[in-house]
Amino acid sequence: MKIWAKTLSGKKSNMELLLEINSLTMDFGGIRALDHLDMQIAKGKIVALIGPNGAGKTTFFNCLTGIYTPSGGELILHTRDQVVQKLNGLKPNQVTKRGLARTFQNIRLFPSMTVLENVMIGHHCRTKAGVLGAVFRGKKTRYEEARIINQSYEILENVGLSSFVNEFAKNLPYGAQRRLEIARALATDPQLLLLDEPAAGMNPQETDELNELILKIRDQGLSIMLIEHDMRLVMSLSEYIFVMDYGKKIAEGAPEKIQNNPAVIKAYLGEDIEDVT
């Protein structure tokens, strides 16, 4: 624990723990997709999770967000009000409510809803209006609706999508769809944002914009965990890196250390070594 805190940035004092993963294991029939994974994620940092294809990165996200139920291990979240909570066995919506929001590797927007509505959906778990509220549309409900719309619009402005507000999500260019996924996740008011290959399929310019966006989000006080194959992006963004292969964590540390780690280079052999070094 102490060693980890030192390597992260040297400043031990403001090193607050956000998420602890202890011995997380996930089996699919005979396949062990996650093998006793241990991780500790600090608050307010950009952390990257890398590894070759099929290493189990997406599976890790799915276990963390409740889409899969892990076969073993513990997920412990330190919430904003200093409460320590186990995430195991929670449903995806309960995990989201506790402050973890994610994007998907293969974009999962609501295609036939408008861009604004997509973001408005994100507010669902932070708002209350029920059936009766919807029918009678009292002052409270109207106020809440207006607030949802305003905040959603603000988020869209933040990610640079305000010109698409009333567009169907499916009509957006690819890069914009990826950013809309981030906007939608931000609307759930998370403390940890989980991004699964946000730069996949983006051109260099879009990737640069994404880079800026992620830094901006971090500066607003969110923690970010990022799965990415684009090593340039990973190295420029992340303050700490975890490396996985075959469901196991094979290395962790600051970007410079990871670049020269022999185990990591070995895992990536067969892929483009240029990218790693």
Place this chain on the structure above:
Amino acid sequence: MSDTQVILYRDVKKGLLVALWFMFLTFPIMVIKVNPIDKIIIWRWQNMFLVGGASFFLYLFSQIFLRKRKTSSQGDQAAKPSRLPFQQALITESKFFIPALCLFGLFWLSFPWLFSTYQTNIMITALMYVVLGLGLNIVVGVAGLLDLGYVAFYAVGAYSYALLNTHFGLGFWTVLPIGALLAMLFGILLGFPVLRLRGDYLAIVTLGFGEIIRLILENWNEFSQGPSGISNIARPGFFGIDMSLDAAISYTYYLMICLVLATIFIVNRLQNSRIGRAWFALREDEIACQAMGIDKTKTKLTAFALGATWAGMVGVIFAAKTTFVNPASFTFLESAIILCIVVLGGMGSIVGVILGALILILLPEYLRAFSDYRMLVFGAVLVTMMVFRPQGIISNIRRTYAIDEDLGQNTVRQKE
């Protein structure tokens, strides 16, 4: 461009094959006519050629039409790559919409005076299907849960009025909310076991549920008097005033109009609310929906429960209108028709579902002129519709929001 205008040799060949196929298909009903009295068979060969010719030309026309549409839509896409559908503007544009609405309103209000009791009765039925369609639209169109047993809730409503009225003498207005609540209860009852199911599996289970309810009503004689049904149910009362049959029918008509208006109002508000958005999201992508913090269980159950509530209410009105219920009114065919209304009208669109219901219920009535071919024409209309407009009459219209930032702060105007 040139090959999109002319009829190709290929099309003619295919058209001939289509014609042959239709001639073969319709041979037994169109050509052979058995006269059982004289024990002879009349061969009506001219019918065969009629069918052949008609299907050949219809095929050619459809080909030309489809191709034209394809090229024009390609042109459209190049011109304006991304726009909300045209109908959206049409329906959200108030200067077009309001006068039309007034006209419609006048027509509907004066209907019982303008037309015969018979016509009014048909219109009541159509309005009942409007409400049923809007109810099922919540489940199928909005929340995307394929429910093939919707008629079960309709039956629950109808039988709750029939039984409570004949056994306990409860009046229409007392049972209306009771029937709605009972149906809602059944909606939740069905909702629980099918929460984990999706798509085809959900369809099969709901289909089974609908049949179970019908079979119970058919076989539990002591409870529901079996297939012979329950008769002499009281018509809807109005402060105990005795009404002539004509007046009672007009009264039921206005009752239905009120229910339709209330339904439109409530369903519209629901769709444009936090709950409604959650339903749409559930339809679009279940996993993403959950990951966005929406409780799948709760959302599905509310959809089932609310959808069932409308069916229950219409059920009560149905029993009161016909003064007689038996299980034959609640077969799978009913569920199928209501589903057709939703699909034909356009999933998730209120205006679409209303149009769908009116077309699907009134068309067969006014097609009686075609006597025997009534259902054939009806089927043809349905098939054509689904071929040329698979997304329904009115397709997915989303609400738009106008946002202006003049005052340094976003003030939101909401367009409906």
